[in-house]
Structures are given as structure tokens and as C-alpha cells.
Amino acid sequence: MATAGSKNFDxxxxxxxxxRPAYEDFRQWFDGQDTTWLRRQDAEAERFFRRIGITFNVYGDDAGEERLIPFDMIPRIITAREWRKLTLGIEQRVRALNAFLQDLYHRQEIIRSGRLPIEALRNNEAFxxxxxxxxxxxxxxxHIVGIDLVRTGPDEFMVLEDNARTPSGVSYMLENRETMMAMFPELFTKVPVRPVSDYPRRLARSLRACAPAAYDPAKVGGKRPVVAVLTPGIYNSAYFEHAFLxxxxxxxxxxxxxxRVMDGRVCMRTTTGYKAIDVIYRRVDDDYLDPLTFNPDSVLGVAGIFDVYRSGGVTIANAPGTGIADDKAIYSYMPEIVEFYTGEKPILQNVPTWRCSEADSLGYVLDxxxxxxxxxxHGSGGYGMLIGPTSSKKEIAEFEAKLRAKPGNYIAQPTLSLSTVPIFTKEGLAPRHVDLRPFVLVSPDGIDITPGGLTRVALKKGSLVVNSSQGGGTKDSWVLDE
Amino acid sequence: MLGRAANGVYWMSRYLERAENTARLIDVGFHLALTRGSRRSQDEEWRSVLTTTGQLEAYNELHSEITGPQVFNFLLREKDNPGSVLAMVENARTNARVVRTSLTNAVWETTNEGWMSLRELLARPVRETNLGEVLMQIRRTGTLVRGALEGTMLRNEVFNFSRIGTFIERADNTARILDVKYYVLLPSTAWVGSSLDNVQWDTLLRSVAGNRAYSWLNAGSMDPRGIAKFLILDGQFPRSLLFCYEKIRSNMAGLAKEYGHEVSAHQLLRDVGATLHQTTIEEIFDQGLHEYLQDCITKIIEIGNVIAADYRFTE
Structure with missing residues (x-):
């Protein structure tokens, strides 16, 4: 495994x-383009994004100020062979995640077997x-999972994080492709890229396949289950995506x-009266779903929805309580979890992780x-973390104090030398670190992985932080056809 | 569709219409200020613009004297004025964002682009030299959004709620302009019909973009009764009260057809229609124009409220 300091993989x-072979066709096209024209297209892309309103809001920023996630026009390209292996690994992992959740909320065999300590659940708010x-x-x-992958070598993909609550970013996957096709249509006649545009249709199909017991086609004249997207509203950072989907x-x-809850169903207020919803794709956190069951101050959810859910009146996607599966404290056990439920060795590796709750590990981490x-x-979005190699002595000392005070709150990983893909800059192509979030749909009919996903890129030279809230950008992600 | 979404498209259209009407009033005020000599009559004109938009009080709270640039900057962009054109276009755009899934891309994009360009134009104080450009951009935004609606939207409930919003706002605007002009210019309704300065009448017609149409219909001659009839009862002029009423009625009929049943607002509209169609301009003047217009304004508000309740705009 390549770690920081060693030459990273481009x-x-x-x-x-x-x-490299994956980029041959693209590079040939790119070298034949006029740089001035490319630069103009680059500026055009930003105007395009602003006009259609693909923006996100930054919490704590000036109220209502909307930012763009910078888009880089150089695609991230994955070969058919690489993708085949990735899909096998992702599918295995997602199957294990669902089996793990089913087990945790029922017999807890994995704890009985001693593979997962009970401490991982105790006092864990995600459970x-x-x-x-x-x-x-x-x-x-x-129902919807985003698996964050990083790459450190030609054949080395690792899972950095599982997103099993409400993974976001899929609208960028779709709009990035739209933008690329609008800017460079002829490029797509030269390179065989697998399409992603049917994701929303597959998502709808997948959600409808999970209709609750209360849905009876005979009672609604054979109509398909009613699906609704529940958003916290226009000031949420991902509102654009909610509306888009x-x-x-x-x-x-x-x-x-x-x-509102009426007659054992969750109903929406329409211009002609209240109408029952079968499947709710919620983009509201567990805690805000139901003021009667969870946070009593929440105005984002629906009073009583949890009782309706438990009695088969509505499907909530993703299910409440899935956060326990992508909890960072659980992450380090994922290799065992995969093996326990699938009976197979994990195809995708975890990043080596030290649990600071364990004395030996803590000692190593502090050293x-x-x-x-x-x-x-429990953090997310790149906040509350320490990146050792790029931090000052003072920052490290401050963090050390926090770590000593509450070691159980932290995990540590080696600073990976993430792979790079070039971005388009004024001075030409320049390598930047990337990760990849493929989107996975789960339904009783099976597991469906959209070819590609969202590539996030750290735009600052040498930076390893790809989060959009910390100055990251995105790229179109291509999976080549066989 | 969701009641909240119906509320969103309705208000999006109202705000855009209101922004455009305010721009037109500023245009007229400015035009008049340029053509009329004395400082006092200029101030008077700006005061009348403030009265018509219902913002005289809010203005007086912030400013001690009336000057053209101060008034139009207040109406266009003043930060502490929630009724400024910029705030209204922003409201329209926020509502469009809320109901984005009900709108075509063309409608959303024209609304969003209109807001972006106005935000830029109104980032700095407007001077007399670029006022024209600003006003044109406001009108253009309204025109483009209406065009996008007309050209790309399904003729369904979304479209109908949007149009109802537009015409309720427009009817309200025409009624208020007419009322303020008669009320402000004439000490009592008894004076109505006496000979008056043509400029005043021309101004009134300009405020509703009706000067050319009126001249064309009346071969250039102006009389107050004819103007009132034109603004209230003309079936062809797209800003007359009758015209707005007919539009609201037809869009409400569209809703009844789509939903398969009527609501109480339909009956209310029929009652209003009966009086509107049977009234002559003579009867209106006999009743008292001011009283008649006050009654219209009340009715328009009531229609808006009943529609909002019938279609569950809010809980």
C-alpha cells in the first residue's frame, strides 16, 4: 500500500x-483541441451550472448564499475490467451491510459470536x-448506499467510508455528465462511455419495489405505489438534489x-385533499423524522410517522437506524462483518484503522x-479531523489533548497516498487527489450499481481533502464499455 | 399537486407581476419628473407613486424628504424595504425554487436568470443614467417568464394557479392605480368628468401600459369617463378589470375541469362576474368611482383568500 511520502499513483x-490505457482515447481527443476554446468552454460550464441552479448552501454562511461546487472538465476514467472487480466488491459489501442491520435489530448473532463487541452498540446514538x-x-x-472508495495503485481500491444513511451527490453525477455531453458532444462518439442517465428511473423502480403492506393495487385501481421525496426545505444544503430527484x-x-398521519397512513396535503403516500424517500435525518418518537423539537418530520411505519402503513427509505452500519466505530469491523454474513473474504479492502478506544492502538496513534x-x-464532512502530515506542531498538540481526553471518540488511519487525476488549470493539466462514490440501489429484486459515480477532487495542490465544504470539486466519472 | 406547491406558483407569479407593475410606475414617475417643471409637482408625482404601491408609510419611516433618486432606489433595492423590486423578484425566485419540480426548466431558468441579472444590476445604487436599463430588465424578466410558461408548460393545474396569481395581482394593481389617481387628483368624486390636464390622463394610462391602446381605440381623444371605461370594462385590454376577471374565471374553470368538481370560489366568481358584466360606466360613476374601486379591491382580496383556502394553500 502506498502511503504519503511515496510517489502517488496517477x-x-x-x-x-x-x-495509461484507460485514458488513451480521451487524451488523443484532448491533445487535438485548441486550449483557448477549452478555456472558454470551462467558463461556460460555470454559467451553465449557475443558470440551472446546481448550487449548495453552506451552513453558517450568509443566509441564502448559494455556492457552486467547482466542476472540472477532465473526466475520471475507469476501465471495464476495473469496474467489474469494483462492482463485485461493492455488491458483496452492500449485501453484508443489510444482513448486518437485519441481525443487529434482531438476534444480534454477530455479537453473540464475539466478532463485534457489545460496546460498539452501547451508547451509540446511531443504534x-x-x-x-x-x-x-x-x-x-x-435502499440507497454510497460507498466512498479511494485508490492507491493500479489494482488497489479501498473503502474509505460507507454511506448508509442518506448519501448525497448523485445529482452531481448526473449533471456532470449532462454538462460534459453538452460541452463536448463529439467526445462521446469517440470514447465508449456507459450511460448513467437512467439512475432516477432505476431509483423510482427500486423504491416502488419496497411498497409497504398497506399498498394494495386492487384498492387503487392498479396504480403504482406513490413515492415522495421528503426534504427539509430550500435552505438545506442539498435542496437542489432533492428537487432534482x-x-x-x-x-x-x-x-x-x-x-400528516390519517387513518394509519402518511398523507400529503394536495389541492384536492389529503392523499396517502406509500414510499417516502427521506432526506431528513433519523433524529428529525418524528417528533413523537425522536427529537421532540423537530419541525422537519411528521408526528406519528414512526408508528405508521411500524404498522406497515409506509416505507421509509433508507430505514431509520441504518446509521449504525456506517458509523466510524463500526467501520473498523467491516472486514469481519463482510466475512460473517457472506462467508467470503472481502473483495474490497478497508483502510487500516486503529481504534483509539483500545489502549495499544491509542499508544501507537499518540506516538x-x-x-x-x-x-x-461521529463527525462528517471533513470537520473535526486531523491530517497529521499537513498540520502544524501546535495543531497536533491541540488535537492530542482532545484525543487523550476522549480516546473512544476517535479512530486513526494512515495518511493514504490517494491516486491523482489531472485537472484543467490555466497552466495546463495538473494532478490532484481524487476519491470515488459509486451509488448503489438495493431492492428485493437485487442490487443495482450505476456505472460510475461521483468523483470528488481536492482542487488545491497536494491537498487530500475532497469534501465540497472544504474546497473540493467534482469530475464526471466514466466507466468504459467492454 | 401539493397545496404548498399551488401556493408557490401562485405567489411566484404574483410577485413577478408586482415587480413589473412597480417598474412601470417608476418609469411613469420618472418620465413625468423629466417633463414637468417645478420641484413641487415632481415631488407630488413621486409621492403618488409611493401611495399607489402602498409604500408611502414605509418610505416616510426611513426618509425625511422625497427626491426622485431616493424614491426609486427605495422602490427598487433598498435593503430595509421588504417590498422592493429586488425583494419581490427574490421572493418569486424563492417560490420557484420551492416548486421547482412543478416547473419546466425553461420557466425555472428564466426566473433564476432574471433574478441573477437584477441582483447584479441592483447591487449598487441606481442613478438616473442607468434607471432605464434597470427598468427594462425588470420588465424583460416578467415577459420572459410569462413567455416560458406559455410556451413550455402543460395546461394543467400548475399553469392555472400561476395564471390566477398573475391576473389577481394585475387586477389589484389596475384597481389601485385607478383609485389613487382619481382620489389624489380630485378632491371629491363630484369633480369627476370635468376637464382636466391631458398629461394627467396620459400618465394614468401609461401606468398600466394602456396609452397607445387607448389612443388607438379612441382616435387620440381623451375623456375621463372613456378612460375609466377602458380600464374597467374593456374586454380587449389585457390590464382592464374585466379582462383580468375573465382570465381568472377561465383558469378556475380549467381547475374545475381537471379536478372534476367546483369549489366555493367558483360561486364567488360567478357572483362577481354577474355584477361586472351588467354594470355600465354611467352606473359606476353614479355609485361613485372611488367607492366602486374600493369595493373591487376588497373583492379581489376576497377572491384570492377563498382560492387559497379552497385549494389548501396552507394548513
Whole structure:
């Protein structure tokens, strides 16, 4: 495994400067283009994004100020062979995640077998006791999963993080492709790229396949289950995506204030009266779903929805309580989890992880802080973490104090030398670190992985942080056809 | 569709219409200020613009004297004025964002682009030299969004709620302009019909973009009764009260057809229609124009409220 300091792997160019096979067709096209024209297209792309409103809001920023996630026009390219292996690994992992959730909320065999310590569940807010003994419609917990992958070598893909709650970013996957096709149509006649545009249709199909017991086609004249996207509203950072997906699926985009529980169903207020919803794709956190069951101050959810859910009146996707599966404290056990439920060795590796709750690990981490990445167990979005190699002595000392105070709150990982893909800059192509989030749909009919995903790129030279809230950008991600 | 979404498209259209009407009033005020000599009459004109938009009080709270640039900057962009054109276009755009899934891309993009360009134009104080450009951009935004609606939207509930919003706002605007002009210019309704300065009448017609149409219909001659009839009862002029009413009625009929049943607002509209169609301009003047217009304004508000309740705009 390549770690920081060693020469990192570039996905476009070999060490000798020759072009790797995945990028051959693209590079040939690119070298034939006029740079001035490319630069103009680049500026055009930003105007395009602003006009259609692909923006996100930054919390704590000036109210209502909307930012663009920078888009880089050089695609991230994955060969058919690489993708085949990735899909096998992702499918295995997602299957294990769902089996794990089913087990955790029922017999807890994995704890009985001693593979997972009970401490991982105790006092863990992501574990919802309200879900114990309940099986969601169709047996599906994580209808939509985003698996964050990093690459450190030609054949080395690792899972950095599982996103089993409400993974976002899929609208960027779709709009990035639209933008590339609008800017460079002829490029797509030269390179065989697998399409991603039917994701919303597949999402809708997958959600409808999980209709609750209360859905009876005979009672609604054979009509398909009613799907709605539940959003916290226009000030949420991912509102654009919520509206985009609802629109593309032909589903209603609802807010908590549109909904109410009536006759054992969750109903939305329409111009002609209240109408029952079968499947809710919620983009609201567990804690805000139901003021009667969870956070009593929440105005984003629906009072009583949890009771309706438990009695088969509605499907909530993803199921409440799935956060326990992508918890950073659980992450380090994923190799064991995969093996326990699938009976197979994991195809995709975890990043080696030290649990600071364990004395030996803590000792090692404290001795090597300058070389490690330390993450808060419950943090997200790149906040509350320490990247040893790029931090000052003072920052490291401050973090050390926090770590000593509450070691159980942290895990540590080696600073990986993430692969790079070039971005388009004023001075020409320049390598930047990337990760990849493929999107996975789970339904009783099977697991469906869209070819590609969202490539996030750290735009600052040498930076390893790809989060959009920390100055990251995105790229179109191509999976080549066989 | 969701009641909240119906509320969103309705208000999106109202705000855009209101922004455009305000721009037109500023245009007229400015035009008049340029053509009329005395400082006092200029101030008077700006005061009348403030009265018509219902913002005189809000203005007086912030400013001690009335000057053209101060008034139009207040109406266009002043930060502490929630009724400024910029705030209204922003409201329209926020509503469009809320109901984005109900709108075509063309409608959303024209609304969003209109907001972006106005935000830029109104980032700095407007001077007399670029006022024209600003006003044109406001009108253009309204025109483009209406065009996009007309050209790309299904003729369904979304479209109908949008049009109802547009015409309720427009009817309200025409009624208020007419009322303020009669009320402000004439000490009592008894004076109505006496000979008046043509400029005043021309101004009134300009405020509703009706000067050319009126001249064309009346071969250039102006009389107050004819103007009132034109603004209230003309079936061809797209800003007359009758015209707006007919539009609201037909869009409400569209909703009844789509939903398969009527709501109480339909009956209310029929009652209003009966009086509107049977009234002559003579009867209106006999009743008292001001009283008649006040009654219209009340009715328009009531229609808006009943529609909002019938179609569950809010809980």
C-alpha cells in the first residue's frame, strides 16, 4: 500500500509519462483541441451550472448564499475490467451491510459470536432501539448506499467510508455528465462511455419495489405505489438534489408541513385533499423524522410517522437506524462483518484503522500523530479531523489533548497516498487527489450499481481533502464499455 | 399537486407581476419628473407613486424628504424595504425554487436568470443614467417568464394557479392605480368628468401600459369617463378589470375541469362576474368611482383568500 511520502499513483499517466490505457482515447481527443476554446468552454460550464441552479448552501454562511461546487472538465476514467472487480466488491459489501442491520435489530448473532463487541452498540446514538424486532418492507434497510472508495495503485481500491444513511451527490453525477455531453458532444462518439442517465428511473423502480403492506393495487385501481421525496426545505444544503430527484422520478417533493398521519397512513396535503403516500424517500435525518418518537423539537418530520411505519402503513427509505452500519466505530469491523454474513473474504479492502478506544492502538496513534489521519467517530464532512502530515506542531498538540481526553471518540488511519487525476488549470493539466462514490440501489429484486459515480477532487495542490465544504470539486466519472 | 406547491406558483407569479407593475410606475414617475417643471409637482408625482404601491408609510419611516433618486432606489433595492423590486423578484425566485419540480426548466431558468441579472444590476445604487436599463430588465424578466410558461408548460393545474396569481395581482394593481389617481387628483368624486390636464390622463394610462391602446381605440381623444371605461370594462385590454376577471374565471374553470368538481370560489366568481358584466360606466360613476374601486379591491382580496383556502394553500 502506498502511503504519503511515496510517489502517488496517477490514473492518467505512468511514471515514464506515457498515457495509461484507460485514458488513451480521451487524451488523443484532448491533445487535438485548441486550449483557448477549452478555456472558454470551462467558463461556460460555470454559467451553465449557475443558470440551472446546481448550487449548495453552506451552513453558517450568509443566509441564502448559494455556492457552486467547482466542476472540472477532465473526466475520471475507469476501465471495464476495473469496474467489474469494483462492482463485485461493492455488491458483496452492500449485501453484508443489510444482513448486518437485519441481525443487529434482531438476534444480534454477530455479537453473540464475539466478532463485534457489545460496546460498539452501547451508547451509540446511531443504534435506534425503536427499530429492534422490526423488519422494514421487503427486508431492505439501505435502499440507497454510497460507498466512498479511494485508490492507491493500479489494482488497489479501498473503502474509505460507507454511506448508509442518506448519501448525497448523485445529482452531481448526473449533471456532470449532462454538462460534459453538452460541452463536448463529439467526445462521446469517440470514447465508449456507459450511460448513467437512467439512475432516477432505476431509483423510482427500486423504491416502488419496497411498497409497504398497506399498498394494495386492487384498492387503487392498479396504480403504482406513490413515492415522495421528503426534504427539509430550500435552505438545506442539498435542496437542489432533492428537487432534482423528485422531478426526474416524477415523485412529489414534500416537506414535513405537507404531511400528516390519517387513518394509519402518511398523507400529503394536495389541492384536492389529503392523499396517502406509500414510499417516502427521506432526506431528513433519523433524529428529525418524528417528533413523537425522536427529537421532540423537530419541525422537519411528521408526528406519528414512526408508528405508521411500524404498522406497515409506509416505507421509509433508507430505514431509520441504518446509521449504525456506517458509523466510524463500526467501520473498523467491516472486514469481519463482510466475512460473517457472506462467508467470503472481502473483495474490497478497508483502510487500516486503529481504534483509539483500545489502549495499544491509542499508544501507537499518540506516538505517530504526525503521520496519521485522526477522525472523530461521529463527525462528517471533513470537520473535526486531523491530517497529521499537513498540520502544524501546535495543531497536533491541540488535537492530542482532545484525543487523550476522549480516546473512544476517535479512530486513526494512515495518511493514504490517494491516486491523482489531472485537472484543467490555466497552466495546463495538473494532478490532484481524487476519491470515488459509486451509488448503489438495493431492492428485493437485487442490487443495482450505476456505472460510475461521483468523483470528488481536492482542487488545491497536494491537498487530500475532497469534501465540497472544504474546497473540493467534482469530475464526471466514466466507466468504459467492454 | 401539493397545496404548498399551488401556493408557490401562485405567489411566484404574483410577485413577478408586482415587480413589473412597480417598474412601470417608476418609469411613469420618472418620465413625468423629466417633463414637468417645478420641484413641487415632481415631488407630488413621486409621492403618488409611493401611495399607489402602498409604500408611502414605509418610505416616510426611513426618509425625511422625497427626491426622485431616493424614491426609486427605495422602490427598487433598498435593503430595509421588504417590498422592493429586488425583494419581490427574490421572493418569486424563492417560490420557484420551492416548486421547482412543478416547473419546466425553461420557466425555472428564466426566473433564476432574471433574478441573477437584477441582483447584479441592483447591487449598487441606481442613478438616473442607468434607471432605464434597470427598468427594462425588470420588465424583460416578467415577459420572459410569462413567455416560458406559455410556451413550455402543460395546461394543467400548475399553469392555472400561476395564471390566477398573475391576473389577481394585475387586477389589484389596475384597481389601485385607478383609485389613487382619481382620489389624489380630485378632491371629491363630484369633480369627476370635468376637464382636466391631458398629461394627467396620459400618465394614468401609461401606468398600466394602456396609452397607445387607448389612443388607438379612441382616435387620440381623451375623456375621463372613456378612460375609466377602458380600464374597467374593456374586454380587449389585457390590464382592464374585466379582462383580468375573465382570465381568472377561465383558469378556475380549467381547475374545475381537471379536478372534476367546483369549489366555493367558483360561486364567488360567478357572483362577481354577474355584477361586472351588467354594470355600465354611467352606473359606476353614479355609485361613485372611488367607492366602486374600493369595493373591487376588497373583492379581489376576497377572491384570492377563498382560492387559497379552497385549494389548501396552507394548513
Amino acid at each position: 490514473e492518467m499517466l505512468n511514471a515514464d509519462g506515457s498515457v 435506534l432501539t425503536q427499530m429492534i424486532g422490526f423488519t422494514p418492507p421487503g427486508g431492505v434497510y439501505t 423528485a422531478d426526474q422520478m416524477g415523485a412529489e417533493l414534500v416537506e414535513g408541513s405537507d404531511l 505517530n500523530l504526525a503521520d496519521l489521519v485522526v477522525k472523530e467517530v
